[in-house]
Amino acid sequence: MIESNQLLFFLSALGAFNGFILSLYFAVNAKKKVFANYFLSLLLLVLSVRIIKSVFFYFNPHLSTIFIQIGLSACVLIGPFLFLYLKTYTEGGKQDWLKHVFSHLIGITILGIFYPYGEHREIWSFWIVRVIYFQWFVYIVLSFRYVLPVVQKLKRKENLKKIEVWSLSIYLGVIFIWLAYSTATYTSYIVGALSFTFILYLIVLLLVFRNSSDSTFFEEKQKYKNKELDAEKLNLIGQKLSIIIEKELYLNPDFSLEEAAKELKITKHLLSQYVNEILGKSFSNLIKEYRIEKAKRLLETEKNFTLESLGYDSGFSSKSTFFTAFKKATGLTPAEYQKEYTKAGQIL
Missing domain, CATH: 1.10.10.60 (Homeodomain-like)
Structure with a gap:
């Protein structure tokens, strides 16, 4: 039993640790390539904060309340960073990120000051967390417009570009994690952390294929060899x-x-x-x-x-x-x- 718990802890915590590493990678990479990578970096960061809180709380129910509050508060920014990442990649520019980030950040900070988790556990567990997950879901819905063209291409059985596969993977990954946490009361609290580890490694796999010059994973199915135009x-x-x-x-x-x-x-x-x-x-x-x-x-x-x-x-x-x-x-x-x-x- 002890060994199985250790394995469970290792697998669930591994995703959060690597999430931090990937967050740093995209933050550095953003300087060289596109501004959207900043939002991807921050998305992975807040997801990792949420996951690491879940892991430690699952294995240590007496975890410091301030740590729990920070972990739950991080969820407020998951939806906005997903939305901003997909929107920036699709439309370019830096977008109106201040209103999407600081409005929620200021709101959850003020709420945390007047209603700290340690003194208002029931309010947080029953009301605040539900509102946070609902806000996360609203941003998932708002983000759908930016992956809709990719979905339509899939329906028409057209070949997808690398970035289209990539952005759709990020979007579906966030949905899967949201579902894992939203249904945790019916399954297990650790499912969200494990799902993040699983999804993160799928994303890393896509990243490896995306950057590999030898890979044909993202290559177009139709080739033009030996089909010269007269x-x-x-x-x-x-x-x-x-x-x-x-x-x-x-x-x-x-x-x-x-x-x-x-x-x-x-x-x-x-x-x-x-x-x-x-x-x-x-x-x-x-x-x-x-x-x-x-x-x-x-x-x-x-x-x-x-x-x-x-x-x-x-x-x-x-x-x-x-x-x-x-x-x-x-x-x-x-x-x-x-x-x-x-x-x-x-x-x-």
Whole structure:
């Protein structure tokens, strides 16, 4: 019995310890790559704090109440950091993270000061914890919009990009941990900690595959080897591709490779091969370029517009997505671009 308890403690605590290590890894990695990794780092950090509290409390019911309060309070930030991570990765930018983080952080801090866990165990156990788990669930629901396109691609049996597999794994992992804790009264309190260890190692496995140059885990199923396009086909596809511009099909925010292939009356595989090999870009980047060119024309001819309406009129699904894509492509904000264009026109 003692050996089984030791093994249980080791497995449950291992996830929390490695969660801290991964949190540090992503925090350092964020400086070199993307801002979203900061939110991923903080997500793993608060999850690890919650898990380590569960582990020690399970094996030591007389654990310090302040430690228990910190562990429960950490749950308030799990949902917001999941939401901010997925939103930032999807839309870019730094997002409005202050209102999502500090509002909850200040709220739980004030609550902890006036109603400390040590003096109000029943209130925390029956009311506060339930509210915290409900708030966590609300953010899970809010985050779904950012993995919905991935789910839709799965339904259409399309190949997923590396980042899509990665983000969906993070999202499902957090849901699984939430379920483990929400149903702990019917199972066991240690299930949440064990589930975190299990999920964490799945995520680490994905990370290894993601960073491995030799791995084919995330590779596209369709390969183009020995399927060279002849000159006649190249010319035909090039001509057909102009239909997307002429009909402005790209103005549909949900315009996909599959829809384009149907419109152009060629196979999805052939269109994908042409765009990738001949144009040297992905289909989504090609459509993004069309939308940016449309936005440029609108900026050059229209004077009265809002940034949001300009983005929608160009085919982008949101203002932030439009702003990020435009700035990345031109090096200027839409307002700066219009100003430069107007100035150049006056000189001429």
